[in-house]
Amino acid sequence: MRQSRFVRNIWLGIENLLLHKLRSFLTMLGVVFGVGSVVAMLSVGEGASKEALEQIRKLGSNNIIITSVKSADDEAASTTHSHMSIYGLTYEDQLRVEETFNTIRETAPVKLIRKEARLGERSMELRVVGTTPQWFDLVQRPIIAGRVLNEADNQEQSPVAVLTEFGARKILATKNTIGQSLRIGGDYFEIVGIIKSESGEAGNIQIPDQQVDVYISLQLAKKYFGDVFYKQTSGTRTLEMVELHQIIVQVDDTDHVESTAAGLEKMLSKFHKKKDYIVSVPLALLRQAEATKRTFNIVLGSIAGISLLVGGIGIMNIMLASVTERTREIGIRRAIGAQRKQIITQFLIETVVLSTIGGLVGVGIGVLIPVLITAVSGMPTVITLTSILLPLIISAGIGILFGLYPAARAAKVDPIIALRHE
Amino acid sequence: MIEQSETHSSEDMVRLEDAHKIYQMGTEQVNALAGVTVSFKRGSFWAIMGPSGSGKSTMMNILGCLDRLSKGRYFLEGDDVSTLNDNSLSELRLRRLGFIFQSFNLIQQLSVQRNIELPLYYLGWEADKSAKRAKELAEQVGLESRLNHKPTELSGGQMQRVAIARALANDPNIIFADEPTGNLDSTTGEQILQMLIDLNRLGKTIIMVTHEPYIAKHAQYQLHMKDGLIDRIDGGGDETK
Numbered sequence: 317m318r319q320s321r322f323v324r325n326i327w328l329g330i331e332n333l334l335l336h337k338l339r340s341f342l343t344m345l346g347v348v349f350g351v352g353s354v355v356a357m358l359s360v361g362e363g364a365s366k367e368a369l370e371q372i373r374k375l376g377s378n379n380i381i382i383t384s385v386k387s388a389d390d391e392a393a394s395t396t397h398s399h400m401s402i403y404g405l406t407y408e409d410q411l412r413v414e415e416t417f418n419t420i421r422e423t424a425p426v427k428l429i430r431k432e433a434r435l436g437e438r439s440m441e442l443r444v445v446g447t448t449p450q451w452f453d454l455v456q457r458p459i460i461a462g463r464v465l466n467e468a469d470n471q472e473q474s475p476v477a478v479l480t481e482f483g484a485r486k487i488l489a490t491k492n493t494i495g496q497s498l499r500i501g502g503d504y505f506e507i508v509g510i511i512k513s514e515s516g517e518a519g520n521i522q523i524p525d526q527q528v529d530v531y532i533s534l535q536l537a538k539k540y541f542g543d544v545f546y547k548q549t550s551g552t553r554t555l556e557m558v559e560l561h562q563i564i565v566q567v568d569d570t571d572h573v574e575s576t577a578a579g580l581e582k583m584l585s586k587f588h589k590k591k592d593y594i595v596s597v598p599l600a601l602l603r604q605a606e607a608t609k610r611t612f613n614i615v616l617g618s619i620a621g622i623s624l625l626v627g628g629i630g631i632m633n634i635m636l637a638s639v640t641e642r643t644r645e646i647g648i649r650r651a652i653g654a655q656r657k658q659i660i661t662q663f664l665i666e667t668v669v670l671s672t673i674g675g676l677v678g679v680g681i682g683v684l685i686p687v688l689i690t691a692v693s694g695m696p697t698v699i700t701l702t703s704i705l706l707p708l709i710i711s712a713g714i715g716i717l718f719g720l721y722p723a724a725r726a727a728k729v730d731p732i733i734a735l736r737h738e
Numbered sequence: 739m740i741e742q743s744e745t746h747s748s749e750d751m752v753r754l755e756d757a758h759k760i761y762q763m764g765t766e767q768v769n770a771l772a773g774v775t776v777s778f779k780r781g782s783f784w785a786i787m788g789p790s791g792s793g794k795s796t797m798m799n800i801l802g803c804l805d806r807l808s809k810g811r812y813f814l815e816g817d818d819v820s821t822l823n824d825n826s827l828s829e830l831r832l833r834r835l836g837f838i839f840q841s842f843n844l845i846q847q848l849s850v851q852r853n854i855e856l857p858l859y860y861l862g863w864e865a866d867k868s869a870k871r872a873k874e875l876a877e878q879v880g881l882e883s884r885l886n887h888k889p890t891e892l893s894g895g896q897m898q899r900v901a902i903a904r905a906l907a908n909d910p911n912i913i914f915a916d917e918p919t920g921n922l923d924s925t926t927g928e929q930i931l932q933m934l935i936d937l938n939r940l941g942k943t944i945i946m947v948t949h950e951p952y953i954a955k956h957a958q959y960q961l962h963m964k965d966g967l968i969d970r971i972d973g974g975g976d977e978t979k
Contacts, residue, residue, distance in 0.1 A: 320864075332847070644843070645845050645846075645847075648843045648844075648845055648856075649845075650828070651802075651843070652832065652837065652857050652860065653829065653830075653831040653832020653835075653857060653908075654828065654832075654860050655828045655829070655860075656824065656828075658860060732799050735839065735841075735843060
C-alpha cells in the first residue's frame with residue numbers, strides 16, 4: 317500500500333517532467349556528463365592500478381632484486397684502457413645476505429651468460445640463467461611440461477636445462493619437447509622442463525625472467541662458462557669478471573621488505589668499494605604506482621566532482637524557476653489540503669527522478685568511454701560494480717541535496733497569495 | 739466553557755466569536771476583521787457581499803481555514819479550530835471543506851480526471867477507487883465525456899463544473915465559493931448558481947462571496963460587510979426548502 321503510493325508518486329513526478337521534455341532533458345545534461353565522467357574516471361583509474369598490480373605480481377611483492385652494474389668510474393675507465401673490469405655481486409655476497417638477515421626467507425643467485433644454443437639445424441641466442449632451484453620459488457611461473465630444476469640437479473651438477481615456452485617453440489619446433497639434447501655453447505644439456513615466461517623478449521630490468529631464458533644449475537654454469545666474459549661493445553672487446561649478475565631475495569613479510577632492502581644496501585656498501593650493484597624493491601614500485609594513482613584519482617575526482625556540482629546547480633536553478641512558475645499550482649494543492657511536507661515530497665521526487673535518470677544515462681555514457689579508450693589506445697580500463705553504483709547513488713544524492721532548497725521554497729508558498737497570482 | 743455552551747448551538751455549521759484579523763502594513767495596522775461574531779447554520783446558503791476592502795475576502799480565508807485569526811475564536815462544526823497549526827488546518831481543508839474559486843483554479847497540466855482526483859490523491863485513495871469516484875463526480879456535473887481533456891480545452895462554465903466536482907470529491911458538509919460566477923457570462927453563471935442551489939438542497943452548507951446582487955438574491959441570507967464588520971444581514975425569512 318505504502319509501496320504502491322511511493323511508486324505512484326514517482327510516476328506522477330515522471331509525468332510532470334514529461335510535460336516539459338526539452339527542459340527536463342537539458343536540466344539532466346549536467347548530471348549526465350558529471351556521472352559519465354566519474355564512471356569513466358573510475359574505470360581508467362581502476363585499469364591503471366590493476367596493470368600496476370599485475371606488474372608487481374610478476375616481480376613478486378615480497379622480493380628484493382639486487383643487480384650487478386658496472387660502477388660509473390669503472391665504465392669510464394674501461395673505454396679508455398683495455399683491461400679486465402671486475403665488478404658486481406659475489407658468491408660470498410649471496411651467503412652473507414642469506415646469513416645476515418633473519419627476515420630473509422630465501423635467496424636465489426643468478427649468473428647470466430648469453431650463449432648460442434643449437435638443436436639440429438635450428439639455433440638461437442639464449443640467455444643462460446645459472447641459478448639454484450630457489451629461483452623457481454621466487455619467480456613462480458606455470459610449468460608447461462616436465463619439471464623445474466631440483467636440489468639433486470644442483471648437487472650432482474647434472475647437465476639438465478629448463479626452457480621457456482617461447483624458446484621451446486623457437487628451437488624445438490614440432491619435435492618432442494622433453495628429453496631433447498640441446499647444445500649450449502659447447503656443451504649438451506637435456507631439456508627436463510618447459511615453463512611459461514611472463515616477460516617480453518627484451519625483458520625489463522625489474523622483471524627477473526625473460527622469454528629467451530634457459531635455466532641450468534649455477535654450479536654447472538660456473539664450471540662450464542666460468543666467471544669471465546667477453547663483452548662486445550662497438551667493435552672493442554672487453555673482458556669482464558662478474559660472479560653473480562643478480563641475487564633475488566625473498567623476505568618473509570611484506571612489512572619487512574623496505575627495512576630489509578635498507579639493511580642490504582648498508583651491508584653491501586661495507587663489502588663493495590664501489591657502488592656496483594642496485595637494490596630494487598618491487599614493493600616500492602607498487603607504492604609509487606599507488607601514490608600516482610591516488611594523485612590521479614584526486615585530480616580526476618575533483619574534475620568529476622565539479623562537473624557533478626555544476627549539474628546539481630543546474631538542476632536547482634531550473635527547479636527554482638519551476639517553483640516560481642508553478643506557484644499557482646502549489647497554491648491550489650495547498651488550498652485543497654496538501655500539507656507542506658507533501659509539496660516538499662512532490663518537488664523532491666521530481667528532482668531525484670531527474671537526477672537519477674540523468675545518472676543512469678551518464679552511467680551508459682561512462683561505460684562507453686572506457687571501452688572506446690581501450691579500443692583506441694589499448695590502455696586497460698576496468699568497470700567495476702562500485703564504479704557504476706557509486707555515481708548512481710551520488711546522482712540521487714545530488715537530486716536530494718539540490719532539490720531540497722527549491723522544494724522548501726515551494727512549501728513556503730502561501731496559498732492565499734498563490735491563488736491570487738495570475 | 740460554560741459560556742461557550744450557552745452561545746454555541748449544535749445547529750451551527752460555522753461560528754465566529756469576536757473575530758479579529760489585523761494586518762501590519764508598514765507602520766500601519768489594518769483591521770481587516772474588527773470583531774465579528776456570526777453563526778452560519780447547517781444547511782444554510784449565504785451570500786457575503788460588500789465593497790473591496792470591506793473584509794469579505796479575509797472572512798472567506800478565515801472560514802476556509804486558509805488563514806488564522808489574530809484574535810477571537812472560530813468553531814467549525816462545534817470544534818474550536820482557531821489555534822490549529824498549519825498541518826492540522828491542511829488536514830481540515832482536505833477532509834471537511836470544499837472550495838470553488840472565481841478563476842476556477844484547476845491545474846492546467848492535469849486532465850479533468852486528475853484535477854477531480856486531486857483531493858483523493860492527498861487523502862490516499864487507491865488509484866482505481868479514485869478513478870471510479872472521479873467518473874461519478876464528472877457524471878454528476880455532466881462532464882463524463884471530458885475526463886481526459888485538459889482544462890484549457892474547456893469553456894469557462896465547464897471548468898467551473900470541474901472545480902465543483904473537485905470540491906465535492908471529499909464529500910464536504912460545507913462549500914466555500916469565492917465569486918464562482920465572476921468570470922462567467924450571465925447564462926453560464928446562472929447554471930453554476932443552479933448547481934450550488936441544488937447542492938444546498940442536498941444539505942450542503944454554502945458560503946458564497948459575490949458582488950452581483952442578482953446572484954446573491956438566490957442565497958438564503960445576504961451578509962453585507964463594511965470596514966471589517968457586519969453591516970447587516972438580509973433574508974432568512976423565505977425558507978424555500
